[in-house]
Amino acid sequence: MLKIHCPECKKSFLWTDDMPTKGKCLNTDCEANYDIHSALKQNIDRLAVVAEKKILLCPSCGEEISSHFTICRNCRHVVLDTMFIKESHLFMGVCILLIVLSLILKYLVN
Ligand SMILES: [Zn+2]
Ligand SMILES: [Zn+2]
Known part of the structure; x- marks a missing residue:
């Protein structure tokens, strides 16, 4: 057909x-x-x-996205090229990074 x-x-x-x-x-x-x-x-x-046209698609939900590094408008995942992270996971990751950094700084100062 x-x-x-x-x-x-x-x-x-x-x-x-x-x-x-x-x-x-x-x-x-x-x-x-x-x-x-x-x-x-x-x-x-x-x-x-x-x-x-090389349309980019979200690796999580398959919706069209604007660039390789963006937050998907559809599923709210943070897209890093072909990988994706949950927005809340990214936030948690940043928190952990800050805690680790502050511990290192504390260690260095003492
Ligand atoms: Zn005709
Ligand atoms: Zn998506």
Whole structure:
């Protein structure tokens, strides 16, 4: 099954395997002919455009994100390239880091 966009009537219809590879547009008042091979090629071209845009996806929930280092608007995870951390975990991590740093400082001063 393949979705064909008719260039004449600007409507789309579904082509199924039991239909001829070339034929008349399925929309009743359209006289245009479709060709399954060129339609297939158009679909592939369209996919290539999407791939070329390099859309970034959240590694946690799969939603679109704006950059490699960001907080996902959908699941609120902190995205670090292909990894993700829960926002609360990051906060805890910073707290632990501060405690460790203050202990080291204390040790150094004494
Ligand atoms: Zn048509
Ligand atoms: Zn997400």
